[in-house]
Amino acid sequence: MRFETPATINPIDQLKVVGKPADRIDGPLKTTGTARYAYEHHEGISNPAYGYVIGSAIAKGRITGIDLAAAKSAPGVRAIVTADNAGKLGKGDRNTAKLLGGPDIEHYHQAIALVVADTFEQARAAAELVRVDYVRTDGAFDLAAAKDIAKPQAVFGGPADTAVGDFADAFAAAPVQLDASYTTPDQAHAMMEPHASIAAWNGDKLTLWTSNQMIAWGVGEVAKTLDIPKENVRLISPFIGGGFGSKLFVRSDALLAALGARATGRPVKVALPRPFVFNNTTHRPATIQRIRIGAARDGKISAIGHEEWSGNLPGGRPEGAVAQTRLLYAGANRMTATRLAELNLPEGNAMRAPGEASGMMALEIAVDEMAERLGMDPIEFRIINDTQVDPEKPERPFSQRRLTECLRTGAERFGWNKRNPQPGGVRDGRWLVGMGVAAAFRNNLLTKSAARVRLDNNGVVTVETDMTDIGTGSYTIIAQTAAEMMGVPMEKVVVRLGDSTFPVSSGSGGQWGGNNSTAGVYAACVKLRESIAQKLGFNSAEAEFADGEVRSGNRRVPLAQAAGDGGLSAEDGIEYGDIDKKYQQSTFGAHFVEVGVDAATAEIRVRRMLAVCAAGRILNPKTARSQVIGAMTMGVGAALMEELVVDERAGFFVNHDLAGYEVPVHADIPHQDMIFLDETDPMSSPMKAKGVAELGICGVAAAVANAVYNATGVRVRDYPITLDKLLERLPNVG
Amino acid sequence: MKSPSDFELSRRKLLAGSAASIALTAAPSIVNAQVPAVEAAVADVSAEWKVSFTVNGTARGLTLDPRTTLLDSLREHLHLTGTKKGCDHGQCGACTVIVGGRRINSCMTLAVMHEGERITTVEGLGTPENMHPMQAAFVKHDGYQCGYCTPGQICSAVAVLDEIKAGIPSHVSADLNAPPQLSNSELRERMSGNICRCGAYSNIAEAISEVAGRPA
Secondary structure, eight states, rough: EEEEEEOSOOGGGOSSTTTSOOOOHHHHHHHTTSOOGGGOTTTTTOOOOOEEEEEEEESSSHHHHHHHEEHHTTTTEEEEETTSSOOOOOOOTTOOOOOOOOOOOOOOEEEEEEESSSSHHHHHHTTTTEEEEEEEOOOOHHHHHHHHGGGEBBBBBBBBBBESHHHHHHOOOOOOOOEEEEEEOOOOOSSOOOEEEEEEETTEEEEEEOOOOOOHHHHHHHHHHHHHHHGGGGOOOOOSSSOOOTTTTOOOHHHHHHHHHHHSSSOEEEOHHHHHHHHHHHHHHHHEEEEEEEEOOOEEEEEEEEEEEESSSSTOOOOOOOOOTTTTOOOOOHHHHHHHHEEOOOOOOSSEEEEEEHHHHHEEEEEEHHHHTOOOOHHHHHHHTSSSEEEEEEEEEEOOOOOOHHOOOOHHHHHHOOSSSSSTEETTTTEEEEEEEEEEEEEEEOOOEEEEEEEOTTTTTTOOSOOOOOOOOOHHHHHHHHHHTTOOOOOGGGEEEEEESOOOOOSSSOOOOOHHHHHHHHHHHHHHHHHHHHTOOOOOOOOEEEETTEETEEEEEHHHHHHHHTTTTEEEEHHHHHEEHBBBBBBEEEEEEEEEETTOOOOOEEEEEEEEEEOOOOOOOHHHHHHHHHHHHHHHHHHHHHOOOETTTEHHHHEOSSSSSOOOOGGGGGOOOEOOOOOOTTTHHHHHOOOOOTGGGOOOOOOHHHHHHHHHHHOOOOOSSGGGGGGGGGGOOO | OHHHHHHHHHHHHHHHHHEEEEEEOOTTTTTTOOOOOOOOOOOHHHHHEEEEEEHHHHEEEEOTTTTTTTHIIIIIIOOOTSSSSSSSSSSSSSTEEETTTTEEEEGGSSGGGGGGEEEEOOOHHBBTBBHHHHHHHHTTTTTOOOOOSHHHHHHHHHHHHHHHHOOOTTTTTOOTTOOOOOHHHHHHTTTTSOOOOOOOOOHHHHHHEEEEHHOO
């Protein structure tokens, strides 16, 4: 099905099932420990061996020798895979560094060997016996030091440099100006399930039970890396213990499990040890950002400029932190610049809202600072600079843009009128109390997605698509979509996901999964409805599907009967024309945060949080709300604690486990409120939905930062905002 | 087998400079180790140990490599994969099980240390068809997303309510002599050993509060 013109009324608009806060259909499996994750499949996998990965102990250089003798003779060892004996390997298009390094080393903890043994304990012990000699060469590990030699680099969604009007003159002429720099650190996804795979060969066919957000990408990358036909690779990933972008791509666990299984002739299980994940896999790259805003005294922006510097391995991409600044606020004169430095740290890549999450951390502090210079309320400053059209191309409107309503609704609900605009002016016992606000913004992406739908003679509808559920609720919203389309209760829908033998979906990433994958299911259901109507001799345009029946005029036939003994099935997908070129599709929100800062110790506690989001039709308010509050939680982490600390001599992330890389815990997070504005977006798909999962993180950290400023009068422009950055500048409170 | 002094030499060489040919073991912890990694003696591990304990009411006997953690004995040997491995270091809580009525991180203890003990895992609390009230409350309040930390959260939550009932104070208990309260701050403090990266904390707190019979 091609989607080229705005959606009109369709069966989804009945909203009998879609739009309801249904409990997750996979909930009883997840809460009873019966959902099977990558490392946990036992059926059909006999006598597996265990692989333990060895990583490079240097960041850049070369292996001059590996002594495997002691490890090979250790108890239980069956094989040791290295680049020397793995055969010729390709590299996936989406991997920057090789998944199996050697002799050249591209980054610290790049995988260099897999020890395979009968048990996990044997493999781990034998890995300790492998002796590696290296020659280390100099690398670049310090973004600030490499900033001045960074090169222009295009970033997804735009060229390295953008310009509209004359930024330099307009900024120079502006009566009120801001020119400030901000930094965001390297961050880790730190999803709870480490990357894990089980590989089994049957002749020349490979099956990988793995933890991957993008099944079809994964098949292609595995095939390319192993130089085998795609048809010979099957990926199975029904449950994924969190991804946030870290599982968009095939990682070393999958490749090494496949190689280990080939070397031993047995199924091989590989999970990356937690302390290995942080340097072996990908992370969100650090940024340095400079933002300049010029405005008239009435607050109207005349010039806005955003420059970003980030680093990555040779061939890697920049973070993309300027993206939202091209679209979020009005202003006739604009510029952005993206610069990329070569660094020899581990691979930087997508993490939840790549680009915008980092960009909004800086931009939304800058907007707060500018409002203060203008003597304006930061909400009013945002509202007078709202735009209903793409500021670079005024002939191109937003499909929906309700930023102002998000800000106003949130202000009222949060009690913004009680905020004291004078920083440091509110005390509650030992706490300095402040409120902060930030806009939320993230683009909505359209990408094709297919599904197969089958109706059996019990009236059960089975949906199969290679879509993944990484905690987003895909199982449930797909069941709701099929139930709505076929006129059956959710209990009559079976959803099967995450298997490369199913039709190719959008997969999960970039907050595109919800809208696109359900639109694909919609398309398949339309086709199934047509074939049912045709079989019954009904006019498919008039046939009504409701209450487990199909009706037309006076005739009504139960679906089970319509299916007949053989059942009926249909396969189709959604594909898009250029509707997203004609209309800018984005999602909007507003984040409100109240913090308390201990007047003596500068300890920061988040006291209240509220998000208001406008993101098209909300297919399931319960699971969508969870996406947003989860993103708010990750935003608190970004604001207050998350930082991969770089060892600039040895070139690696020092705090590479969950004790050193701090993420929010229960005690850090108060009750969270969130509101969805009632919205449908007919430009997005027949579902009229958009993404929410990444919108939820964009702006949160800045709202926290702005609240800390309001509480203390201390402006911190270098994340995370830790108490050492506040302590010496706290107001003298006697 | 290298001696600690060999190791120190290697480490100094590594840190001393670039382009020096250096030798070190491949153990990933070498460069950044705070404490020199003492290489585990390669003991004769052909010896297997027997252990018997009760899991979810069923007597189980295992013959194991003595280095097997309680966690891996459950997951790899008994195929009770509800208990999750998130960090294998006692940092995330995904492996929480209840042993003798107390919650522990099953990754931080060896299976053979639990001879004769009674172990409850998330599978022992309820089944999809017959969920424990805490499991049902997590479903109702969407107290999870990816589900990987969920069994640990649920085992912890069940044990936390028992700890409060038993009068065991926490870091945030104002009065160590008074019975601890079922307050939001008590629940959040006691649950803080169970990380949820999806960020379902607010919903988890509501699920636990409902089971405990107090408003969140």
